[in-house]
Amino acid sequence: MSDPHIHLLLTRHSKDEVYAIIRESFKVPITDAHIEAGLDASVTLNATQLAGLVQGQERFCTRCGWCCENCTPVDVTKSDLKAIAKHLKTPYKKLKKRLRLRRIKDVAQAYKMKAAPCTFYDKGKGCTVYPVRPNTCRLYPLGMPAINAHLGKKVEIANTCGAVEEMFRMLVVAHISMTLAVEAGVMPDFNNPENIEQLRAQMGIQIPDLKTVINQKLDPRRP
Ligand code: SF4
Numbered sequence: 111m112s113d114p115h116i117h118l119l120l121t122r123h124s125k126d127e128v129y130a131i132i133r134e135s136f137k138v139p140i141t142d143a144h145i146e147a148g149l150d151a152s153v154t155l156n157a158t159q160l161a162g163l164v165q166g167q168e169r170f171c172t173r174c175g176w177c178c179e180n181c182t183p184v185d186v187t188k189s190d191l192k193a194i195a196k197h198l199k200t201p202y203k204k205l206k207k208r209l210r211l212r213r214i215k216d217v218a219q220a221y222k223m224k225a226a227p228c229t230f231y232d233k234g235k236g237c238t239v240y241p242v243r244p245n246t247c248r249l250y251p252l253g254m255p256a257i258n259a260h261l262g263k264k265v266e267i268a269n270t271c272g273a274v275e276e277m278f279r280m281l282v283v284a285h286i287s288m289t290l291a292v293e294a295g296v297m298p299d300f301n302n303p304e305n306i307e308q309l310r311a312q313m314g315i316q317i318p319d320l321k322t323v324i325n326q327k328l329d330p331r332r333p
C-alpha cells in the first residue's frame with residue numbers, strides 16, 4: 111500500500127482562535143513558534159495517522175448533528191435500509207417508498223437519500239436510527255478520505271467536524287508536549303523515526319492499517 115500524505119484543512123476557526131485553543135490546552139506558557147511547529151507537523155498526516163483518526167472518530171463525535179443537517183445526500187445500501195426498517199419496525203418496502211431514494215448509477219443496491227437535512231435527524235433527539243445508522247455515517251467524515259488514501263490518491267479533509275477538530279487538537283498538543291519534554295531534556299527526540307519505532311516496540315503498540323480499521327468500524331451485521 112502506498113502511503114500518501116493527507117492534509118487536514120482548518121476551516122472552522124480563524125488563526126487567532128486556533129492559537130487560543132492550543133494555548134488553553136497547556137498549563138505552562140508556550141510560544142508562537144511551538145504552536146506553528148505543532149500545526150505544521152499535524153496538518154499533514156500519513157496513512158497510519160489517518161487510520162488512528164478513523165479509529166478514534168466515534169469516541170470524539172459530539173453528536174452535534176452538523177453532518178446530519180448539512181451534508182449532501184447520505185448513501186445507503188439495501189442492507190442499511192433493512193437494518194433501519196427492522197429498527198423502526200416498519201416494512202422494508204414502506205420505508206423505501208417513504209425515503210424516495212435515488213439509485214446510485216453503476217453501484218448495485220445502493221441509493222441516495224433525500225438532500226440534507228437527513229430524514230432521520232431530529233433536532234432534539236439527534237439521529238433517530240443511531241444504532242443502525244448507515245455505514246456511510248459510521249465512517250463520516252474520514253471514510254472517503256481513508257478509502258482514497260488507501261488507493262494512493264491525494265486527500266484533503268475539510269475540518270468541519272467537531273470530532274476531527276478535537277483529534278487534530280490532540281495531535282498538535284501531543285507534538286508540542288513532546289517538544290517541551292525534549293527541550294527540558296526528559297524525553298528522546300521523537301522527530302527521529304528510530305526513537306518512535308523503539309518506543310512502539312517497547313510498548314507493544316500496533317496500529318492496524320487503514321483497510322483493517324475501516325472494516326472494524328463497519329457494522330458487523332452487514333454483509
Ligand atoms: S459533524 Fe462530526 S462531531 Fe458532529 S455529529 Fe457529525 S461526525 Fe459527529
Ligand code: SF4
Nearest residue numbers: 178228230231237247
Ligand atoms: S442516518 Fe443518522 S447519523 Fe446518518 S445522517 Fe441521518 S441522522 Fe445523521
